[in-house]
Amino acid sequence: SAVISQKPSRDICQRGTSLTIQCQVDSQVTMMFWYRQQPGQSLTLIATANQGSEATYESGFVIDKFPISRPNLTFSTLTVSNMSPEDSSIYLCSVVALLPPQYFGPGTRLTVL
Amino acid sequence: QQPVQSPQAVILREGEDAVINCSSSKALYSVHWYRQKHGEAPVFLMILLKGGEQKGHEKISASFNEKKQQSSLYLTASQLSYSGTYFCGTESVEGGGADGLTFGKGTHLIIQP
Numbered sequence: 001s002a003v004i005s006q007k008p009s010r011d012i013c014q015r016g017t018s019l020t021i022q023c024q025v026d027s028q029v030t031m032m033f034w035y036r037q038q039p040g041q042s043l044t045l046i047a048t049a050n051q052g053s054e055a056t057y058e059s060g061f062v063i064d065k066f067p068i069s070r071p072n073l074t075f076s077t078l079t080v081s082n083m084s085p086e087d088s089s090i091y092l093c094s095v096v097a098l099l100p101p102q103y104f105g106p107g108t109r110l111t112v113l
Numbered sequence: 114q115q116p117v118q119s120p121q122a123v124i125l126r127e128g129e130d131a132v133i134n135c136s137s138s139k140a141l142y143s144v145h146w147y148r149q150k151h152g153e154a155p156v157f158l159m160i161l162l163k164g165g166e167q168k169g170h171e172k173i174s175a176s177f178n179e180k181k182q183q184s185s186l187y188l189t190a191s192q193l194s195y196s197g198t199y200f201c202g203t204e205s206v207e208g209g210g211a212d213g214l215t216f217g218k219g220t221h222l223i224i225q226p
């Protein structure tokens with residue numbers, strides 16, 4: 001399976017600021033996704049990161065709050081904008097190489113004060 | 114629509130068996146099973162793609178009843194390392210395998226010596 005890395009692994013941010021999370025894969029993948037896992041909860045899909053075009057967002061998530069880029073087949077970024085304490089979560093990217101399944105990166109633990 | 118997992122939690126003695134169920138109200142294309150330990154990312158266990166399919170991985174196996182839109186994960190002769198939270202993630206038929214996953218709320222499994 002592909003090796004997935006995320007940066008930063010954790011961060012503590014102030015309310016009203018923005019944070020960009022990077023997801024890097026060591027090989028080309030067909031699909032990349034971003035998920036959020038709030039404390040003690042399940043995983044919720046934020047969006048599908050589409051290479052060279054706008055991301056596809058799930059209900060309840062908007063581009064202004066969670067802008068996503070995917071410039072190539074191995075890299076994607078998720079920005080959490082104008083943060084509030086409710087954005088404190090683990091943010092995970094996942095990838096599909098050629099065929100399913102999805103594999104998850106190590107996650108970024110975000111705390112907003 | 115979020116799949117329903119049962120039970121919510123289970124406590125076992127080492128060597129005992131467990132069954133975790135995942136039910137969906139939508140027709141499913143696939144079911145993914147993951148295990149997540151505290152502070153770590155979800156780890157892929159297995160994927161079931163066809164109705165009636167059954168797969169195995171060491172002492173962990175799973176079944177997928179397409180007609181009932183259900184999947185079950187079987188843990189045989191449980192080991193201490195099996196402790197964690199188990200999630201099922203589903204893809205609907207409409208997505209055709211190109212969608213992100215919708216996860217159940219998880220099943221907390223505690224194995225005691």
